[in-house]
Amino acid sequence: MIGTSGAVHDGHLSLVRASAAVNDVSVVFWAGGGRFDWVDSERKYQRDYDRDASLVASAGAGIIFAPSNEELFPRPPLTQVRLPHLSTGVPGLEDPAHLDLIAMVIAKLRNIFGPCRSYFGEKDWQQLTMFQRLAEDLCSPVEAVACPTIRHHDGLAMSSRNAQLSPTERAAAPALYHGLSAARAAIVDGERDAVALSSHFTDTVRTAAVEYFTAVDAATLTPLEKLEGDVRLLGSIRLGSVRLVDNLGVTVP
Amino acid sequence: MIGTSGAVHDGHLSLVRASAAVNDVSVVFWAGGGRFDWVDSERKYQRDYDRDASLVASAGAGIIFAPSNEELFPRPPLTQVRLPHLSTGVPGLEDPAHLDLIAMVIAKLRNIFGPCRSYFGEKDWQQLTMFQRLAEDLCSPVEAVACPTIRHHDGLAMSSRNAQLSPTERAAAPALYHGLSAARAAIVDGERDAVALSSHFTDTVRTAAVEYFTAVDAATLTPLEKLEGDVRLLGSIRLGSVRLVDNLGVTVP
Numbered sequence: 001m002i003g004t005s006g007a008v009h010d011g012h013l014s015l016v017r018a019s020a021a022v023n024d025v026s027v028v029f030w031a032g033g034g035r036f037d038w039v040d041s042e043r044k045y046q047r048d049y050d051r052d053a054s055l056v057a058s059a060g061a062g063i064i065f066a067p068s069n070e071e072l073f074p075r076p077p078l079t080q081v082r083l084p085h086l087s088t089g090v091p092g093l094e095d096p097a098h099l100d101l102i103a104m105v106i107a108k109l110r111n112i113f114g115p116c117r118s119y120f121g122e123k124d125w126q127q128l129t130m131f132q133r134l135a136e137d138l139c140s141p142v143e144a145v146a147c148p149t150i151r152h153h154d155g156l157a158m159s160s161r162n163a164q165l166s167p168t169e170r171a172a173a174p175a176l177y178h179g180l181s182a183a184r185a186a187i188v189d190g191e192r193d194a195v196a197l198s199s200h201f202t203d204t205v206r207t208a209a210v211e212y213f214t215a216v217d218a219a220t221l222t223p224l225e226k227l228e229g230d231v232r233l234l235g236s237i238r239l240g241s242v243r244l245v246d247n248l249g250v251t252v253p
Numbered sequence: 254m255i256g257t258s259g260a261v262h263d264g265h266l267s268l269v270r271a272s273a274a275v276n277d278v279s280v281v282f283w284a285g286g287g288r289f290d291w292v293d294s295e296r297k298y299q300r301d302y303d304r305d306a307s308l309v310a311s312a313g314a315g316i317i318f319a320p321s322n323e324e325l326f327p328r329p330p331l332t333q334v335r336l337p338h339l340s341t342g343v344p345g346l347e348d349p350a351h352l353d354l355i356a357m358v359i360a361k362l363r364n365i366f367g368p369c370r371s372y373f374g375e376k377d378w379q380q381l382t383m384f385q386r387l388a389e390d391l392c393s394p395v396e397a398v399a400c401p402t403i404r405h406h407d408g409l410a411m412s413s414r415n416a417q418l419s420p421t422e423r424a425a426a427p428a429l430y431h432g433l434s435a436a437r438a439a440i441v442d443g444e445r446d447a448v449a450l451s452s453h454f455t456d457t458v459r460t461a462a463v464e465y466f467t468a469v470d471a472a473t474l475t476p477l478e479k480l481e482g483d484v485r486l487l488g489s490i491r492l493g494s495v496r497l498v499d500n501l502g503v504t505v506p
Contacts, residue, residue, distance in 0.1 A: 079356075079390035080335045103332075104391075107360075111392040137332035138357075139364040 001109065001118045001142075002061070003029040006047035007160035011150040013059040015119040018147050020060025023117060028056045029109055030066040065112075072108070081107045086130045086221050093126050093212065093221075093234065094245070106131055107138065115141035123149040123157045125232055125247040129221055149246070151177065157246045169239040172207050176237045179205035180248045183213070183233050187250050192227045201235060211236035211243055218249060228252045254362065254371045254395075255314070256282040260413035261305040264403040266312040268372040271400050273313025276370060281309045282362055283319040318365075325361070334360045339383045339474050346379050346465065346474075346487065347498070359384055360391065368394035376402040376410045378485055378500040382474055402499070404430065410499045422492040425460050429490045432458035433501045436466070436486050440503050445480045454488060464489035464496055471502060481505045 002015045012028075019026040030052060053064050080100065087099040110118070118135075120128045132144045150158045155177035156170075165173060182204040183197050191197055194215045201213040216223050218230035231252055236245045255268045265281075272279040283305060306317050333353065340352040363371070371388075373381045385397045403411045408430035409423075418426060435457040436450050444450055447468045454466040469476050471483035484505055489498045 073390075077390035078336045078338045078386050080333070080337065081360075081391075082333045082335065083331045084333065085331045107334075108391045110364075111394060114394070133331050137326075137330035138334075138361045141364060141367070 001027050001029060001113050001116050002056075003031065003106070003109070003120075004052070004056075005031045005160060006049075006052060007163055008052040008055045009150075009158045009160065009162075011121050011123060011158035013055060014150045015121060015147050016056050016059035016061050018145070019117065019119050025062045026060055027063040027065055027113060027116075028061045030056075030064055031105075072105075077104065080104065081134070083130050083133060086126065086133060093214070093236075094124075099127065099130060102127065103130055103134055107134060107140075110135070110140045110142050117143045117145050119145045119147055121147050121149055122249075123159065123246065125218075125234060126221065129219065155181070157244075159244065161242050161244060164242045165239060169242065172239055173237075173244060175205045175208050176235055176244050176246045179213070179237075180233050180235050180246055183215075183235075184248050184250045187227055187231065187252060192252070194223070194225050194227060197227065197233075201233075205235075205237055208237040208239050211238050254280050254282060254366050254369050255309075256284065256359070256362070256373075257305070257309075258284045258413060259301070259305060260416060261308045262403075262411045262413065262415075264374050264376060264411035266308060267403045268374060268400050269309050269312035269314050271398065272370065272372050278315040279313055280316040280318055280366060280369075281314045283309075283317055284358075325358075330357065333357065334387070336383050336386060339379065339386060346467070346489075347377075352380065352383060355380065356383055356387055360387060360393070363388075363393045363395050370396045370398050372398045372400055374400050374402055375502075376412065376499065378471075378487060379474065382472065408434070410497075412497065414495050414497060417495045418492060422495065425492055426497060428458045428461050429488055429497050429499045432466070432490075433486050433488050433499055436468075436488075437501050437503045440480055440484065440505060445505070447476070447478050447480060450480065454486075458488075458490055461490040461492050464491050 002012065002019060004012050016026055016028065030049065049066060056064060081104040082100045083103060088096040118131065120131055122128060128146055135142045135144050152158065154174040156162065156174045157177065179201040183200045186197055186200040197215055198213050202210055213235045214223050215227055216232050216234060218232040224231060229252060230249065232247055232249050234247045236243060255265065255272060257265050269279055269281065283302065302319060309317060334357040335353045336356060341349040373384055375381060381399055388395045388397050405411065407427040409415065409427045410430065432454040436453045439450055439453040450468055451466050455463055466488045467476050468480055469485050469487060471485040477484060482505060483502065485500055485502050487500045489496060
């Protein structure tokens with residue numbers, strides 16, 4: 001099972017290919033049918049079902065599940081599925097209300113699809129961590145498979161949001177990846193202090209507004225003061241009205 | 254699937270028999286292995302696994318699932334499954350933290366057992382309503398079956414808590430059922446005002462401390478001012494340290 005909010009790109013397709021390589025049937029959940037109207041969201045993607053369906057089918061998807069809001073939720077749910085420690089415990093990360101909504105939708109999809117492998121990109125590290133913990137906590141008969149982030153040649157992580165960038169913003173966008181890379185290089189060179197690390201990121205990301213930069217424990221998302229163990233560097237910048245997110249991992253020996 | 258916190262009584266056994274009559278295998282989840290240590294609970298039941306296992310097996314249970322806390326939750330979960338509108342929206346009803354915990358455990362059990370019928374007694378109406386809505390909201394492959402409350406000859410609903418009553422308290426305990434019956438009779442006789450209805454309950458339950466009495470919409474648990482539709486009368490009294498709950502239904506034409 002692979003989920004997409006529409007605006008399918010090569011990142012999604014890499015998940016479909018990873019699934020098609022080892023599973024009899026690969027199902028794509030296409031949530032482009034509209035947002036769920038009981039939750040506000042800042043996200044407004046371009047949606048083109050026919051284009052997206054053709055792309056995922058050619059990558060190996062056998063079934064596309066594209067329910068309307070009314071099919072998926074005949075009435076607004078009273079059930080909340082939340083992981084507040086992972087969705088709200090990290091200052092500055094993604095919108096908790098949105099993350100809690102998709103945690104609930106993922107829990108529901110796992111019941112609809114039954115036992116399966118579920119593929120997620122590492123680009124949305126916070127979501128990936130939540131979905132893996134959700135499966136563990138609820139004994140979902142699901143294997144949550146993490147797949148590497150797919151990047152453009154200039155380093156920018158593929159994202160549905162990239163289509164909203166102006167040419168000038170698009171040209172500036174790789175700064176996010178370069179900033180994360182600079183921070184990772186500093187750790188490899190011996191940096192162990194999280195505050196000092198931030199300057200490596202912000203000094204590199206000069207032309208864009210920094211939304212956040214945080215070094216966290218890769219599994220728990222707990223912000224680190226001293227860099228040790230499996231570290232995940234989470235960064236976000238804003239270009240015009242578009243908020244881009246990306247992350248890189250590094251293991252401190 | 255039938256759940257019990259231990260202290261098995263004829264109410265539980267009626268659920269096991271209802272399941273055994275129509276299913277190939279009936280599984281009893283026996284949570285008597287101790288409370289989950291990250292949640293406080295006022296409940297302290299007598300627990301005797303051998304006695305309970307013998308009783309449910311003789312009623313038709315084929316499997317008894319009695320995990321330790323550590324087996325069910327190798328580490329404390331970060332996932333919350335909550336139905337705040339049903340668990341906390343009704344003044345005076347059961348402990349929301351406890352209800353949210355069991356909602357999460359039920360969601361987990363449904364993943365462990367897979368597609369099945371799940372049997373619940375009407376005595377815990379709030380729980381029953383939550384579990385039915387939980388299944389609907391998350392598309393659980395589960396049919397939540399409601400079974401009638403089983404009562405002693407004097408009307409007292411069977412409950413694990415009854416064993417904690419002193420002889421004097423046990424003698425006074427049927428007042429809860431009599432109070433609910435008086436309120437129901439008043440509705441049948443034409444009473445449509447919820448405030449006036451309360452006096453029928455409290456006048457009948459004179460010797461015990463009233464914890465709450467509420468007339469709610471049977472499906473949504475919304476307190477009613479004007480009695481109409483499917484009404485559920487929820488009552489609770491305290492005898493010594495024991496809090497008893499019970500409920501009755503009536504449909505207003």
